[in-house]
Every structure is written in structure tokens, then in C-alpha cells.
Amino acid sequence: MDAIFSILTLPLFTITLFIAFFAGVIKGIVGFAMPTILLSGISTFTAPDLALAALLLPTLVTNAMQIFRYGIRDVWQTVKRFKVFLGVGAFMMFGAAQLVPLLPARTLLLIIGIAITAFAIWQLSGRAPKPGAYDQSKGLDAGIGAFAGLIGGVSGMWGPPTVAYLTMIGTEKKQQMLAQGVIYGLGAVLLVIGHTKSGILNNATLPLSLSLLPTAILGMWLGGRVSDQFDQTMFRKVTLLVLIIGGLNLLRRGVFG
Secondary structure (H helix, E strand, C coil): CHHHHCCCCHHHHHHHHHHHHHHHHHHHHHCCCHHHHHHHHHCCCCCHHHHHHHHHHHHHHHHHHHHCCCCHHHHHHHHHHCHHHHHHHHHHHHHHHCCHHHCCHHHHHHHHHHHHHHHHHHHHHCCCCCCCCCCCCHHHHHHHHHHHHHHHHHHCCCHHHHHHHHHHCCCCHHHHHHHHHHHHHHHHHHHHHHHHHHCCCCCCCHHHHHHCHHHHHHHHHHHHHHHHHCCHHHHHHHHHHHHHHHHHHHHHHHHHC
């Protein structure tokens, strides 16, 4: 705990735990947005690189839990189908992660704020890609994979372009959920490795990331238990509005300090 309180006061740490719990609940209910909520929430009162370090292990563990719902054979078939997307995305993500320590804090806040706000507005606009608008190809896999990896390495969020792509190529619902789990899970592993190499996840920040695991997992479990009691569409919209507010606040910090 000494390591945690050397970088956060007790009140701020308590708020961080609540944010992790809230992010877990949202993921359990609507199936997305855990890293986005963690990043936008924690970045409001800490340096963005600290918020990025904090989200790494909760994101890794909850995505692993999602993968383990499926059989090894199904997971392996998905890996083979999206091997180009995963390979190119992994390369870009690892490289982009090494840039984070070199970026000024305000620049990082702007990048993250733009990514969060744009994602939330795009989702609320209802202009989702038309299912089956494109056929899967190695070129498309490589292009979208590179973009997702670049965004993910810097901001910890690679979900929006991934979901858009899976929809564009007409991935069947069950297969899409499995593909998301595999892509997010393997991406989370690589992100942890990349940011261990970059120094973002280190002896000082690792205890904070570990400390968020229990509340994030508890929140995810609770969200899954109560998800049927909510109007999914309305709850999703409210979540996106919260993300827009968080993203705009990060933009404010990036512009005005």
C-alpha cells in the first residue's frame, strides 16, 4: 500500500477503486468500455501515463475471463482467421506503446481525449458500418489492424476500430463476440508487455493496477447479474454520454493544462 499512497492520496485512491468498480459494472451490462472508463476517469486527477498503467491488469484479466467462456478449438480457429489483423496490430501496438513515455502529458491527454470523444459520438450517431459491406481480405485486415494497434498502443483502447471492422465484414453475432474476446485478450497481453518495456508499468505503478482487480472483477460480475434488468439501448446511450463528458474534460486539460 505504501507504493500506492506514494502516488495517490487515500481519497483519490478510493475514487480510483470506485471508477474500477463502475467500469466493471458497465462492462458486465453492455460488454464494452472498461478501459475507456478507467482511462477517462482516472486521467481527470492523475497524469495520463499513470491512468494508462492502472487500466492494464484489469483489462487483461477481464478479457481473459471473456475468452475462457469458449473452447480452445474455437479460440484457435478465430486466431487463424484473424492472424493478419492480430499480427499487424500487435506490431503497431508494441511500437506505439514505446512512444508514450516520449509524449508530453498534454499531448497524451489530447490524443486520449480525442479518441474517447470521437468514439462515443460515433456510437451515439447511429452511423455504424453496414453489416457485410466489405469482404474480409488480408489488405483490409492489415490496414484496420495497423490503425487499431496504433490507437491501442498509445491510449489503451483498440475496441472501436475492431468492432467497426467485424461489423463491416458481416461477422455473425456469436463469432463476433468470440473474435472480440480473442482480439481484446491478446491485445491486452501485448499491451502489458509493451508498457512493461516502455516503463509505464513498473514497480511504482504495478501495485495500483493490481489493487483495481478485485473491484473491477466484482463490478463485472454484478453487471452481468443485473444486465437483464436494464434497457440495454438506453443504458448504452447514458454510458456514451458519460464518456463524452470525460473525453471533453481530458481535451480541456490537454488544451488549457
